[in-house]
Amino acid sequence: MSRFDDLVDEGRAFRDVHLGSLTTYKLGGPARLYVELHSEDDLAVLAAALREVPQPILVVGRGSNLVISDQGWPGLAIRFGFEFTSIGVDPDFFVTAGAATTLPRLARETVNRGRGGLEFYVGIPGSVGGAIRTNAGGHGSETADWLESVRVFDVETGEFETRRPEELNFSYRSSSIRSTDLVVSATFRTIPIEVEAGQETLREITRWRKVHQPGGTLNAGSVFRNPEGDSAGRLIDELGLKGFRVGGASVSMKHANFFEADVDATAQDVYDLVTEVRRRVEEDTGIALVPEVQFAGPFT
Template structure:
């Protein structure tokens, strides 16, 4: 057997695990190998297996900006589990959060402790690991503004280390983390803010999102990154594409940068709709939109 198959036989890895329930779109195929990790030591064991059998790696958090191919992911999916979901507020205002901690939980825990700055996280459905990898943000702030450092396991080398924010190449919805880099924890700074003030800010963020974004529908948040000085939703709307549909996925009539899925939709429907919106926007406006949502595994059609 192969190195990873040996780990699966030993119960370290699972095989052919459905990924659809682990994403907000609720579609997509299985992972060839799957690890829900609770301790760094598990990652080091897997790193040794990957050294002997290199396969593609996908780090999965809460699946809020991920679309998995109907054929699944042909490598190893690593998902931080509950053992990496802790949040602690130190006396100096630093926040230690595990990679699996939900961003809204971090925001509310900070507010309850009289700390502010991370209120924007209350409206983001992802986890802290994804916040670091994708530099999540909104409402005038983002993760890069508050991140001190991230603890990262490099599955290529088996090394573990604390990486300062300045070394992560953070920019709008981007970091220099490789596919084989697994964020296991992050340290963020905060500012003093009265609890009531922070909670009021978060209530307003939640109200704004409910007013402006589609609720009760399967989606992954913003599909495209905002071009400098503009908004992808405004551009898509100006191109007359609200309501455009491929299969059972459509551009939301409420917010054009949200693509909503109906029951029976497929990941390929979404992939094709993203490609069609990009094509029409470029044709009508000259702007080439860059996807924010990530596609994992093989899809049919142009990248």
């Protein structure tokens, strides 16, 4: 028996867990193996199991920019548990948050403690770990602007490392963090602010989202990265593609860079819609849009 077999027998790992319920699209099939991490000791156990039986790794996080294949994920899916949601503030205005901390909560708690800079996170339905991987941003700010350091667990070496922003090769909506680098926590710089002023900023961002972005639908946020000097949503809208549909997936009528899924949609529908919209934009404008959403597992 492998160490993964032992973990399954002990109830610390699970087979054939459907991942769709862990994503905002609610689509997709099962992971061959699934582990939820509850302590740093769990990371060491996981690394030992992976050294014995290597698996492709998928960190699920909040599942807010993730589409799981209808066939599932042919490896190990990992999610950080509640134990990785702590937020700590020190007198020098550094804020440290666990990987599973939701970004809206981080924004609100820092503002309520008179710390500013991270207000833009209130409009991003993801987690700290995902924000580091994707250099998440909005409203004129991005993660790299405020990041001081990241604590990472390298599953290949079984070691914890602290990395500075300059080591992560941040660019627009991307970083050099590998799938085998598990973000455990991140420390951010903040600035002193008046609590009421910060709360008003949070309200303004929330109002803006309600006006400009679809709510109450199955979607994964922005589908494409904005090309330099332009907007992916504008390019899609200019082609008259709002409402364009492939199967159970369609381009939002409210924001053309948001693609919505019906309750009977498939992950393949979303993939095919993304592929077709990208093809049409490139054919018309010469601009090859780059997906911001991650597709995990086999698609045709």
